[in-house]
Amino acid sequence: MKNYELKVVDGEIVGMPFIYGYFALVFILGVLWVYRSELKYKFEAFVIVFYMMTGNLNDILTFAIPGVSAFEIQPDRFLLLMFSVFLFRRAFYSKEKIIPKNAWTIPWFMVMLILYCLFKSISLFSHVDTIKLSEIIIKSLHVVNILLIIFCLRLIYTPELIKIFEKAIIVGAITTSIASLIQMGYDPMFVRMGDIRIAFGDVYRVNGIFNAEYYSSYFLIIAATWVLLKFKNERKKIGLVILFSLGIFMTFHRMSWALYLLIFGIYFLFYARPQWDKLLLAGTTGLTVLLFLFITFQREIVNSTLVKERVTEEVGSRFGYYSMVYENIEDKPILGFGNHNNEVYYYNMLHITRMPDRATGKTGGIHSGYLSAMFYYGIPAFIFFTLFVLSAIYYFGRLFLKTGNVFFLIIFFLTVIFGFANISNTLLFKESLGLQLAIYLGLGLGARYYDVPVETKQSIPEKVSVNQNLNIT
Secondary structure, eight states: OOTTOBOEETTEETTHHHHHHHHHHHHHHHHHHHHTSOOSOHHHHHHHHHHHHHGGGGGGGOEEETTEEEEEEOHHHHHHHHHHHHHHHHHHSOSSOSSOGGGGOOOHHHHHHHHHHHHHHHHHHHTTTTSOHHHHHHHHHHHHHHHHHHHHHHHHOOHHHHHHHHHHHHHHHHHHHHHHHHHHHTOTTTTOBSOOOEEETTEEOOOTTSSSHHHHHHHHHHHHHHHHHHOOOHHHHHHHHHHHHHHHHTTTOHHHHHHHHHHHHHHIIIIIOOOHHHHHHHHHHHHHHHHHHHHHTHHHHHTSHHHHTTSSSSTTSHHHHHHHHHHHGGGSTTTOOOSSOSHHHHHHHHHHHOOHHHHTTSSOOOSOHHHHHHHHHOHHHHHHHHHHHHHHHHHHHHHHHHHOOHHHHHHHHHHHHHHHHHHHSOOOSSSHHHHHHHHHHHHHHHHHTTTOOGGGTTSOOOHHHHHHHHOOO
């Protein structure tokens, strides 16, 4: 079943009128926001905000090119085509330089990303005897697409685009939270895509408008940071954070809970400087609610997959996947194994899981972005991917400390989430989180160099001048 196919119950997709209505709403909102703006690249801006508001539901807009059945236009490929056309237009039909002088200033995380892209492509083409050429090209384009998105959004960035982008994030987060509440309290199949996973008893983890619970929760965590850092109205701030927190909690995804607590901790301890009596009251209230839920559903929770799965060294755990990588990578340390269509992957995964679908790669995986990069593309690709994550975290953390601009702090939080999430899940650059990261990185670099004179581009401007140039409140 393809990712963009919604779950069918009794011959019908549950909540399809909701999807049609929501698509119409966000289309109108996106058009109005962009049309009323003074943005130069309105079409590209509209596509980005529409993409961010629709989560993985936009996968149902996938269409095939007539006569080319092997290549469908999925959302990520549409972004690739759109920005390729954008660069072509800029090169041949615009008076602006296709590459401004300050665009040659490349941060280290971009260097690492380019090197990862290079080694991934070399690895894939080295396995042309076992991997179809079409698959090699498509997988190579995944990271090329990320590079293209980052570069193009750096070029089209304006402070006004950020204001529209913020609205899109909040609308998308409200919608996935509402969909999650409906999935939890009314119909678990409501607008559900992708995975169906048990939380406890007969309760499913919620996906919202995404095809996996962790994509929904990570999106909500970043939306919560937007609200905490940018909203001035305390009632709206508290109301939205509570709504988003419910959406995160209902995913029953442990890494999301841990990351949300980490982000909250950083925010309260180093940014907000809260009144400790209020913080203590909020924390006590939250712990009371969690304790009540645990006592009420104690048996179901203790016997649930949430507690049992992948927490031991037994066969079938993620530790088995990781051991498989460490024990076999020495056979192909430089270029890896290319993909899962090889005997090493098949026999090891069959031994670990006892499940043919996992052994053939139809379901599951190595469940670590770092180790997936190592096993599939080799140790150099693993090193460059890891350095990309670490240098991106450092870059935007340092930018925030130098400038005090909260937009850089939001990107810092997202890079931290991406870095930790890839420890236990393979979330490289085709999936939702990777594409969102690329969009934020591109806008972040655009903000970094917006109106910065060429002669001063090598140094980070002083705090006051940067805030004036970025004009982000």
